[in-house]
Structure formats: C-alpha cells, structure tokens
Amino acid sequence: MRRFILRTVEIALLLGLFSCEGMFNGIYDDEVPSMPSSNFTGTTVSVDASSYQQWVYIDFHNKKVETVNIVDGESSDASEPENWDIALHRFQVKTNGGKAVETSYNTIDELMASSNLPSDGWKEDTWYEEKVITDLSGMMSGQIKYTPSYLNDVVCGWITSSGMPPEYTTTDKVYVICLSDNTHLAIRLESYMDNNGTKGFMKLSYAYPVKK
Numbered sequence: 001m002r003r004f005i006l007r008t009v010e011i012a013l014l015l016g017l018f019s020c021e022g023m024f025n026g027i028y029d030d031e032v033p034s035m036p037s038s039n040f041t042g043t044t045v046s047v048d049a050s051s052y053q054q055w056v057y058i059d060f061h062n063k064k065v066e067t068v069n070i071v072d073g074e075s076s077d078a079s080e081p082e083n084w085d086i087a088l089h090r091f092q093v094k095t096n097g098g099k100a101v102e103t104s105y106n107t108i109d110e111l112m113a114s115s116n117l118p119s120d121g122w123k124e125d126t127w128y129e130e131k132v133i134t135d136l137s138g139m140m141s142g143q144i145k146y147t148p149s150y151l152n153d154v155v156c157g158w159i160t161s162s163g164m165p166p167e168y169t170t171t172d173k174v175y176v177i178c179l180s181d182n183t184h185l186a187i188r189l190e191s192y193m194d195n196n197g198t199k200g201f202m203k204l205s206y207a208y209p210v211k212k
Helices: 002-018 108-113
Strands: 044-048 054-059 064-069 086-089 092-095 099-102 126-138 143-151 159-162 167-170 175-178 184-193 199-207
Touching: 044 054, 044 064, 092 143, 108 184, 108 199, 167 184
Parallel strands: none
Antiparallel strands: 044 199, 054 064, 054 086, 086 092, 099 175, 126 143, 159 167, 175 184, 184 199
C-alpha cells in the first residue's frame, strides 16, 4: 500500500509538468491539434508539441518541421525523418547525436555578442525506458504508458513545475546544441502555451549556425 501511494504521488507530480491544461483537463483528448501553417518566421520557430502521442522533429539546416506519431507506445527510429536536429515531445527534448549546454545568457543577442561558447557542462542525450509519457488514460490506477527514448537532460531543464495545481517556471536561458556535424545551434524557450493556455505549443527563438 505504501509503495502504491508513493507511486501515485510520483505520477501526480509528473502530470503537473506534462498535462495539457493543468492536472486533469484535456488528458483524455484523442484529437491532435493541427500544426501551425508557418513554423519558421524570422529568428523563431513555433511548433505544436502538445500531443503525448507524437514527436515533433525540427530540421534547422533546412527549416523544416515534421511530426511522427508514436504507435502502440513505440517510436521506431525507422519512422524518424531523414534529416533532423532536435525533436520535441511536449517540453522534452532529444538531439540527433548531439550534445548541449546551458549558457548564462538570457537572449540570443547576448550570446551572439559574446566571444566564446562554454567550454564545459556539455551533455549528450541519455537513454530512458520510462520518462516519455504516451498514455495517461490509466493514471487513476497508477498505470501510465511510456515510450523508451533518448532525452537531453540539459535542455529538458528549460521548464520545471511544482505544486498542485502546478506552477511552471522557465529558466529563460539560452541553450547551445552541438549538432552531429559539429555546427552549433542556439535556442531559447520563449513560450510554452498558445493564447488559450494550452500547454505544449512551443515558440523558440534560435540562431543557426552559431560561429565562434
């Protein structure tokens, strides 16, 4: 009984960070909101990463966004786009063989005006069996479904939550990702919800490539 209670509390805390409208609202929605008609605008990119059943892949080289469904809890590498740099699952982030660091800068302009990129603190993605939630329908009985995946813990830290109902806190920091071709991408989370307050609609400011 004690283990069940602790597990239930743990799940509730996870829901605080990952639920669409708060703790309970919207978690049983079957419909996937449509993607924005224009993803890249100037130095920002906006994506709909609100669904638990999707990965949203962003290719900064070619300014493309592609969405891949997670089928039966499995997100196969075979279904990934041919070219991508980072992928979002709600607030979670993975890189395509890259590594990331959190900087001390609060704007892209501050980073670009600096002389050097950070020399330490870089972290590659980590493999997780149960961290990417795909199905919350059994949450009341403590049954939450996950898909195994890599995640970059550094960039995933750009937003946290606490309390019930959850209060969200963003770091407001610029993150730099060294991509697999050794070019550098700078990103900052500008907003994480749409005008209706639906969480998972992400707007990122970015600079690519960052030359230092």
